[in-house]
Amino acid sequence: MKELNLKKELDLNFFKEKGFIRRKCKSCGSYFWTLDRDSNLCGDQPCVDFSFIGKPPTKRSFSISEMREAFLSFFEKRGHIRIKPYPVVARWRKDIYLTIASIADFQPHVTSGIASPPANPLVVSQPSIRLNDLEEVGVSGKHLTIFEMMGHHAFNSKENFVYWTEETVSYCHEFLCKELGIDESEITYKESIWEGGGNAGPCLEVLVDGLEVATLVFMNLREDENGDFLVNEKKYSEMPLKVVDTGYGLERLTWISHGSKAIYDVLYPEIIKWLFDNSRNMDKHAIYALADHTKCIAFMLGDGIVPSNVRAGYLARLMIRRCLRFMKRLEIDAPLYDIVEMHIAYLKGDFPHLEKSKSRIKEILSIETEKYEETLARGVRLIERFLDENKTLDRDTLIYLYDAHGIHPEMVKRIAGEKGIDVEVPKDFDSLVAELHSREVKEEKKKEIKLPNLPPTRLLYYEDAYLRRFKANVIWSGKTENDFLLVLDKTAFYPEGGGQPSDQGIIIVDGKEVNVKYVEKQGDVVIHHVDYSIEKGKTVEGTIDWSRRYSLMKHHTGTHIINSACRHVLGEHVWQAGSQLDVSEARFDFSHYKPLSEKEIREIERVANDFVRKGIEVNKEVLDRSVAEQRYGIRLYQGGVPESRFIRVINIPGVDVEACGGTHLDNTSEVERIKIVKSERIQDGVNRLVFVAGLENVEKLENEEKHRFDRIVSKLAERFNIENIEKDAGRALQEISLLFSVPVSKIEATVEKFMKDISEREILARDVKDACEKLFKMWKKKQKEKKRIPRELIEELLEFKERFGDYDIIIIEDEKMLKGFDSMAVAEEMVKSNAKTVVCINDSKGIVFAASSDVEIDLRPIAKEVGLLLGGGGGGKQNIARCGGSNLNKLKEALERAKELIGESLKV
Numbered sequence: 001m002k003e004l005n006l007k008k009e010l011d012l013n014f015f016k017e018k019g020f021i022r023r024k025c026k027s028c029g030s031y032f033w034t035l036d037r038d039s040n041l042c043g044d045q046p047c048v049d050f051s052f053i054g055k056p057p058t059k060r061s062f063s064i065s066e067m068r069e070a071f072l073s074f075f076e077k078r079g080h081i082r083i084k085p086y087p088v089v090a091r092w093r094k095d096i097y098l099t100i101a102s103i104a105d106f107q108p109h110v111t112s113g114i115a116s117p118p119a120n121p122l123v124v125s126q127p128s129i130r131l132n133d134l135e136e137v138g139v140s141g142k143h144l145t146i147f148e149m150m151g152h153h154a155f156n157s158k159e160n161f162v163y164w165t166e167e168t169v170s171y172c173h174e175f176l177c178k179e180l181g182i183d184e185s186e187i188t189y190k191e192s193i194w195e196g197g198g199n200a201g202p203c204l205e206v207l208v209d210g211l212e213v214a215t216l217v218f219m220n221l222r223e224d225e226n227g228d229f230l231v232n233e234k235k236y237s238e239m240p241l242k243v244v245d246t247g248y249g250l251e252r253l254t255w256i257s258h259g260s261k262a263i264y265d266v267l268y269p270e271i272i273k274w275l276f277d278n279s280r281n282m283d284k285h286a287i288y289a290l291a292d293h294t295k296c297i298a299f300m301l302g303d304g305i306v307p308s309n310v311r312a313g314y315l316a317r318l319m320i321r322r323c324l325r326f327m328k329r330l331e332i333d334a335p336l337y338d339i340v341e342m343h344i345a346y347l348k349g350d351f352p353h354l355e356k357s358k359s360r361i362k363e364i365l366s367i368e369t370e371k372y373e374e375t376l377a378r379g380v381r382l383i384e385r386f387l388d389e390n391k392t393l394d395r396d397t398l399i400y401l402y403d404a405h406g407i408h409p410e411m412v413k414r415i416a417g418e419k420g421i422d423v424e425v426p427k428d429f430d431s432l433v434a435e436l437h438s439r440e441v442k443e444e445k446k447k448e449i450k451l452p453n454l455p456p457t458r459l460l461y462y463e464d465a466y467l468r469r470f471k472a473n474v475i476w477s478g479k480t481e482n483d484f485l486l487v488l489d490k491t492a493f494y495p496e497g498g499g500q501p502s503d504q505g506i507i508i509v510d511g512k513e514v515n516v517k518y519v520e521k522q523g524d525v526v527i528h529h530v531d532y533s534i535e536k537g538k539t540v541e542g543t544i545d546w547s548r549r550y551s552l553m554k555h556h557t558g559t560h561i562i563n564s565a566c567r568h569v570l571g572e573h574v575w576q577a578g579s580q581l582d583v584s585e586a587r588f589d590f591s592h593y594k595p596l597s598e599k600e601i602r603e604i605e606r607v608a609n610d611f612v613r614k615g616i617e618v619n620k621e622v623l624d625r626s627v628a629e630q631r632y633g634i635r636l637y638q639g640g641v642p643e644s645r646f647i648r649v650i651n652i653p654g655v656d657v658e659a660c661g662g663t664h665l666d667n668t669s670e671v672e673r674i675k676i677v678k679s680e681r682i683q684d685g686v687n688r689l690v691f692v693a694g695l696e697n698v699e700k701l702e703n704e705e706k707h708r709f710d711r712i713v714s715k716l717a718e719r720f721n722i723e724n725i726e727k728d729a730g731r732a733l734q735e736i737s738l739l740f741s742v743p744v745s746k747i748e749a750t751v752e753k754f755m756k757d758i759s760e761r762e763i764l765a766r767d768v769k770d771a772c773e774k775l776f777k778m779w780k781k782k783q784k785e786k787k788r789i790p791r792e793l794i795e796e797l798l799e800f801k802e803r804f805g806d807y808d809i810i811i812i813e814d815e816k817m818l819k820g821f822d823s824m825a826v827a828e829e830m831v832k833s834n835a836k837t838v839v840c841i842n843d844s845k846g847i848v849f850a851a852s853s854d855v856e857i858d859l860r861p862i863a864k865e866v867g868l869l870l871g872g873g874g875g876g877k878q879n880i881a882r883c884g885g886s887n888l889n890k891l892k893e894a895l896e897r898a899k900e901l902i903g904e905s906l907k908v
Contacts, residue, residue, distance in 0.1 A: 002229050006191045008030065009202040011220065014169045020189070032205075033189040043188030043207040052209035056259035056702035059181025064148075064267070065350060067254045067306055071150045071715035074179050078171065081119030081834050085126045086377040088146075089312050091575070091634045095197070096439055097312035102126035102151030103219070103245040107197040110155065111219065113240045114645045115625035116244065121154040121162050125250060127299055127351075131315060134322070135427060138289030141262040142211070146296040148250035156242040168216050168244050171824060172206060180257070182208055182680070189216075193231055199222045199239070200231045213252050219243040264288040268295070268752040270582060271342050273491070277849055280331035290326040293319055294339040298347070299360045301340075302354040304573040306591040307368050308685025308756045309403070314437045320368045322430060325410065337365045339427045356810060360571050364593045375406040383415045385878070388856065393423050402433060409863050448522055449485065452476065456524035458490035461503075462620075462648070465553065465663045467492045468546045483517065483529040492544055493528060495521035498639060499579040500662045505544040506515070509534050548583050551694055557652075557665045558608075558674050558693035564656040565608040569600055574866070576638040578687045581662075583675060584700075592687045596679045598735065604689070608674045611655050615635055615669035632657045673698045673774065675730065678737075678744070705730040708744070712736075712751055713768050722771045726760060738771050754779045764772060789821055789829040797830060802839070807906055808857065811895055812841040823848045828880065838906075840898045841892050846884025853879065855906070862901045869894050 002190045007022070010033075020033040025042035032042040041047045058682060062070065072082050079889060080472075086105045090096050102124050109115040128149045136143040152171065156164035169189070176182045186209055194203040200221040206214035220242050221229055227237035255263040264272060270290040299309075300316045307317040325335055340361060348355040368483075387391060401407045404613050409425040416423040426432055454476055460467055472488035479485060486507070496502040502519035507530060510694060518529040534540065560580050566574045570592055578589040596604075625647050628636055636659045638648065650664055651657040658858065665671065672695040682688045704748075709729035716722055737744045740754075754775050797817065801808040810830065812818070818826055823843035827850035832837045836855055841848045847866060849859040863874030863881035872885025 004193055004202055004221075004229065004231065006193070006202050010165070010191050010204060012166055012169060013502055014166050014173070015189075018173070023494070030190045032207075033191075035185045035187075038133045039188075042189055042190050043210065043292075044205065044212060044686075044886060045210060046209045052211065052256045052601060054259055054260055054732075055405065056257050057182045057186050057209055058256070058257040062254055062257045063255050063697065064250065065094045067257070068148065068150065068250055068350075069180055070835070071175065071248060071250070072123055072125060074175050075121075075123035075152045075171070080121045080123040082372045083118050083122050083124050084123055086559050087147075087634060088127050088129050088299045089303050089305050092629075092636050094440055097315060098129045098131075098438065099126065101128055101129050101196070101247055102149045103199075103217075103243075103247070103315070104128070104155065104197060105197065105664040106153065106155075106243075109643075111197075111199055111241065111243055111365055113157070114643070116645075117155045118626050118630050119151070120160070120245070121152060123150075125150045129296060129299070131318070131438065132431055134434060137292050138264070138285045138287070142252070142255075144251060144292055146292065146299055147252075150250050151246045151247040152244070152339075153246065154244040156244070157240065161822070164242060165218055165243065168218070168246065172214060172246070172248075174218060176206070176208070176213075180253070194219075194901065195231055195234070200229075200234075201237050201243075201245075208256060211252060211256055212249075213256065214246065214248040217243075217245040217247070219245045232678060235276045251493075256787040262288060264291055268343075270346070271339065273344065275332070275339070278332050279336060281329065283330060286326045286329055290323055290330070290339065293323045293326070294336070295343045295347075297323065297336075297365075298340050298343045298354055298361065299351075301364055301573075302344075302351070302357045303719040304575060304591075306573060306575075306593050306685045307364065308683070310683075310685075313685045315434060317368065318434055320365065320432065321372055321408070323408070324369060325408065326370050327657055332751050335365070335433045336369060337362045338861070340365065340481070350540070357571075357573075358594075360573060360773060367593055370494075372406070376411070377864075379405065379411055380415060383412050383814065384419075385858070386412075386570070387416055387419060387421055395426060398423075398425065399433060399436070402429075410417055448458065448512055449480070449527060451478075451479070451487070451525060451527075453523065454487060454525050455489070457488065457521075457526040459526070459725075460490055460492040462490075463662055463668075469541065469543050471539060472541060474534055474536050477534055477536045478527075479533070484533045485533065486528040486530050486534055487525055488528065488540070491519075491526050491528070492542060493519045493526065494544075494549070494663050495519040495526050497521060498660060498662050499559075500552055503544045505542065507534070508536050508541045508543070516544075524567075542753075545793075551583045551697065553663050553665050554583050554671050554694040554697075555581045555583075555620045556660075556662045556666065558671050558691065559586055559588050560650060560656040560658060560660070560664075561611050561668060561671065562604070562689060562691060563590070563609050563658075564611065564652070565604045566590055566592075568595075568607050569603045579639070584697055585690055587688055587690045589682060589686055591685055591689045593685065595681045596687060596689075598738065601676055601679050601689075601734075603678045603733075605674060605691075608691075611652070612668050612671045615667055616652055616655060617667055618664050619653070620664060621651070622646050622648050628659065648766065675701060677701065677730075677733070702730060705733055705744075708748065709733055709768070712748055712772075715748070715751060715755070716768055716771045716775075720769060720771055720775075732769050735769060737774060739776055751775070789826055793819060793821065793826070794833060797826070798834065804903055806836055806907060808836065808900060810839045811899060812839070813895060815842055818843070824850075824880070824882070831879075838902050842895060842904070844888070844891075846872070846874075846882055846888075847877075847891070848896060849881045849883075849898070851879045857902070857905050862905065865901060866894050869897055 015033050015674055018185040020035055022031055022033055024031050025161055026040045074083050086099055088099050090099045110117045125148045129146050133143050137145055156162050177184050188207040191203040191205050192205055194201055194217045199219050201217050201219040203215055203217040205212050220239055222237035222239045224235055224237040227235035229236040251267055255266050257754040258266045260266050271291045297319050305312045305316045307313050398409045411430050413423045413425050444719045460470055470492045472490045475489050476487040505516045507514045508517055513530040514530050516528050516530055520527050563576055575591045577591055580587050625645055628647055628649050638658045639660055642659050647659045648661055649658040656801045671693050675692045675698045677690045677692055680688050692698050706729045733744050736747055740750045742750050801810045823841045827839045827841050827848045831837050831850045831852040835852055837852045839850045849863055851857050858878045859881040860875055863883040867874030867883030867885055870885030870890055871887035874883025876882055
């Protein structure tokens with residue numbers, strides 16, 4: 001196994017011509033290049049101290065904007081093309097969530113040689129985020145979570161060699177010395193090995209007066225299980241490309257040009273002054289960290305991250321809550337947005353998109369602050385329960401409490417301390433959880449079918465998406481446990497992928513019809529699952545189920561239209577989180593920070609149908625990845641990141657553009673109509689829209705809605721003498737569904753249930769929606785009346801209490817004793833007005849459990865176990881729960897078991 005020979009790789013003519021000598025650091029053992037023949041220290045911390053503080057080495061002080069422009073224009077004059085920075089959320093990557101360096105813009109597709117670079121050579125100043133040293137930010141004086149990595153990059157191939165080590169170091173030296181005015185004797189080049197993002201290579205760390213200001217990487221290795229180079233216990237092989245990967249710290253170079261004690265004073269002077277002026281509890285480190293973190297949040301939210309419990313959203317929420325804790329520690333009485341807004345105002349000249357996102361950022365931070373306060377409110381009791389059960393909490397439990405409940409170890413430690421329990425919190429806890437959530441977990445590969453070496457299948461569905469019949473030759477035939485398998489030299493059958501189900505249809509061979517049940521793609525080969533064996537060498541005729549395919553095409557093009565409509569109505573932060581097409585309907589999942597209102601849903605539907613009515617041509621073209629990215633940007637990857645150099649782009653001009661492998665219509669007018677069926681919040685930060693596309697599908701849905709609505713009208717009219725004047729049955733059903741908080745499919749049963757509880761013979765209502773609203777209000781009024789429990793009833797029921805040690809357990813076996821009052825309300829009232837009390841009530845549907853707040857008991861597992869005895873289940877909250885099942889004849893036995901379990905839990 002080989003190791004990188006740094007002496008050989010970095011023994012440059014540049015160093016010899018300039019008089020640099022190679023020395024070994026007596027402190028850390030690293031090799032470095034210097035002009036100082038007496039130097040025996042590498043020039044990096046901790047081997048040396050900073051020497052630029054109070055005496056900056058540059059010819060003058062620079063602002064951030066001035067330093068950025070100096071760098072970019074320097075390399076532009078030397079033949080580099082300036083490109084725009086990428087977003088801080090790495091949408092083009094499958095492995096990481098945040099953009100951590102300028103080279104991350106080009107990994108893995110450009111660095112692997114799959115795609116060509118946007119320019120060669122190029123220069124960029126890339127905003128980057130790293131959360132691996134959170135605890136050092138504000139403390140060390142130099143650490144940041146967000147920074148701009150300025151980089152000049154060259155991608156060298158055999159056909160196109162641009163420049164390599166000599167020119168790279170020469171450019172760096174010239175920029176630092178001539179452009180910035182740094183004396184070359186103050187510059188040290190320290191040898192090292194760099195690795196990241198699946199690549200590695202020798203590098204030089206560029207040090208000025210004790211501070212690393214740049215890293216010059218000569219990337220020539222890629223991670224490979226069969227590689228013959230070993231770097232940090234990972235195997236690498238040589239890359240076909242040799243990539244110049246440089247990273248200059250914009251903020252660090254600006255800092256040394258000022259020579260201040262801490263980098264934060266140079267970067268955020270106005271914000272730090274405001275924080276000092278508005279903090280009642282002075283903590284310089286917390287102020288520095290808060291100044292940095294709030295800029296990080298501005299970029300995260302400005303570039304479209306929606307806080308959640310997964311992926312990049314997890315990291316955004318981590319940073320927001322860290323800021324809120326700092327603000328609490330500093331006793332700042334102001335919204336978090338006030339600090340973020342100061343950053344946006346300062347940055348709007350260089351990053352105008354942040355200014356455009358202000359209102360969204362403000363709303364998100366308001367929502368997140370409210371959620372954080374709710375977490376704190378419910379956290380105390382949860383922590384106390386964990387401490388009572390465990391006495392000590394290990395690292396994994398602390399991570400669980402944070403991930404599952406949002407409870408930070410600082411809160412756990414404080415409450416544990418009040419109980420005299422010592423909880424050890426890792427000093428780097430925030431960095432630890434950030435690292436755990438910074439990378440995508442690799443999916444297990446689907447088990448592949450064993451195939452011989454077959455040529456790629458010709459994909460007729462791309463040549464003509466409207467092709468229904470075709471002739472082809474069988475080039476392979478096989479079998480699984482359930483299906484016969486078939487590979488043709490060409491096919492019009494679309495294989496499952498990208499949320500689109502596979503085509504179905506028939507294949508005719510020797511006059512016999514064979515059903516095509518399912519189609520999949522493995523590499524470049526399309527495999528047909530059929531119900532009858534067909535021999536290799538046969539010529540066959542395939543016919544796809546056109547009605548099915550055409551409906552799927554309408555829903556697929558409709559999904560792209562719905563995506564665009566969501567962005568138009570909700571904002572540019574909307575990003576596809578998944579989709580699934582069916583013949584009768586489709587679902588579209590997307591990032592958004594709150595549930596949709598009825599008004600927003602209708603507006604999305606209106607905008608979508610406006611795109612349909614305009615009859616916009618749907619363009620389908622295959623482009624080189626770099627050309628597609630330059631033309632359309634990163635939004636291409638809404639539906640996922642394809643791996644190939646050439647990608648298929650679906651462009652609906654003025655509406656949507658995506659890399660997509662599905663089958664699509666030629667014109668938006670073919671979608672005919674889009675109707676949103678429902679909207680739901682499927683997880684924190686992700687909403688789902690279910691919609692129907694195509695006139696036939698929409699009309700079928702509307703007929704079903706009309707019949708269901710008419711049945712509801714009939715029931716209400718018969719009882720309450722109301723008149724139906726509603727024109728849009730679907731919309732009315734949605735509004736009634738929201739009113740009763742039940743799915744549309746359960747509205748009829750719900751209306752019937754509510755009517756049974758209302759004794760009035762007439763509701764004065766104008767139409768059915770009005771009637772439902774009044775019915776709901778009257779039902780709620782009845783429920784409230786049931787919950788107004790007379791004191792006399794409580795006193796009667798208290799006579800059934802049994803003493804168990806220090807506690808009272810009350811078992812109510814006969815529902816009639818409740819005198820028609822709601823069992824849950826009775827139970828709550830009994831434990832509210834009596835200390836150390838546990839109640840079990842039989843209400844003929846099951847058992848209701850309640851415990852007073854001073855009883856240390858969790859009723860949920862008890863309800864669950866008793867529910868199993870009844871042939872069902874149970875659940876609820878810690879101090880109030882219920883259970884039920886189909887075996888109600890076992891209620892008496894269940895009450896006895898409940899009493900036993902309560903006694904065991906109370907240890908009496």
